[in-house]
Amino acid sequence: MTQFLQQIVNGMSLGSIYALIALGYTMVYGIIKLINFAHGDIYMLGSFVAYIVTTKLGVGFFPAMIGSMVFCGIMGVLIERVAYKPLRHATRISALITAMGVSYILEYTTQLVMGSEKKTYPVLLNNSTFQIGSVKVSTQQIYILVITIVMMIVLQYIIRHTKMGRAMRAVSVDENAAKLMGINVDTVISFTFLLGSALAGVAGILVGVYYNSINPLMGMTPGLKAFIAAVFGGIGSVPGAMIGGLFIGIAETMVIAYGSSLYKDAIVYVILILILIIKPEGLLGKNEREKV
């Protein structure tokens, strides 16, 4: 039982990070129906930016996190403007292939600039462990969980209760009707990329802190897993992405603890296959119907 609870705690830390990345996938899909395969690399950029500012400028965790959010947010907006906007009315497959191209550009440009070897992350958060009952919890895990929860509350507030949030929801329902209200759809799409990419920036620094090691290709696997988390929760659904992220994180740690770490990636793809067979629209997804 102790072992089980311990794995839940570990899984929640990992899952929080997946959830932060999954939110970006799901928000962008919700608004322009694009699977932004470069999103995992935005998260990689986030952890590199935080690495650079902490090692070169010597700033602490929170300023580094904000720096990473700002950088990733701007990158997200730029990528949308340069790569996706010209293809907005093209076929979906063209935009999807472009997203993969952007992903490669980000990965290999980072390799060119930073080198392809692993970097060791500085210790940014103190890492003492303490016991709750028989379960060991580290302060880093608490930080990760609290930061993720705060980010999600802020995000939900923006989406539910601000003018821009309402506009995001309106554009995702009906772009042309939103235009007829005087909404500038381009601005709303940029804002969506800004939010999603900033959250990926947060995930980037958290992963660096949690695993101590980063490299330019680190975005690929977590990016895919976060994408699966978004599909699991129902792509386009923000609460779905949060639940999906946590679920995938916990499933992965459970497999490592009770099965073999060899299968930790496989289990995620098994989950994807099962959800696509049993409930293709995901846990909280809407059954898409064509409007007439």
Add this chain to the structure above:
Amino acid sequence: MAMLEVKDLHVHYGVIEALKGISLDVNEGEIVSLIGANGAGKTTMLHAISNITPKSSGTISFMGNDITKTSAKKIVAAGLTQVPEGRRIFTGLTVYENLLMGAFLRKDKEGIEKDLDHAYELFPILKERINQDAATLSGGEQQMLAMARALMAKPKLLLLDEPSMGLAPLLVKEIFRIIKEINEQGTTILLVEQNAKMALSIANRAYVLETGNVVLTGTGKELIESPEIQKAYLGG
């Protein structure tokens, strides 16, 4: 000078010419109806005016300003709002949030509050449904919401695209009564309809559209009595 002046408007969808040089005027205070069968180009016309469909040639001016190339956003800001065909309300948003979307470009909080009250006066049913997901409304209620939402932009000219579509006859009457009321309160109206009888009965003037051309124009009364219209649109 007319409030809205459309001159020689052409619109193409690929090789198909949907509008073949249409000219039309709407004067301040009027209700002008645009009638015609499916595919005549009525909706295209409204989309071109609001600039959500690209025009091939022609000019459109609103209150003396050329709006041919003005963005959809600036057209709304200038006081020209559209209630699109098929309501196009925002499902997943509440009735209240839908109404706020109509006032998206406005910053006058007090004015918005006042216009919300006014919308509830015109459409009392919306007040009862204020916190409901707009998707749960009936067809008639959705039409009312779409109209109320457009009014929240405080338009000087309101474009209405097929407000009677898919509604029971009693509701159609109610919607047309409200359109008249909105007009009497000072909003000019350009109405697109397939229900020619209702559209002509409340119109000061009307245009008849056939496959991209204006084929007939006159006052509402003249057209109702015209033998051609009787035969083609009123089943007379």
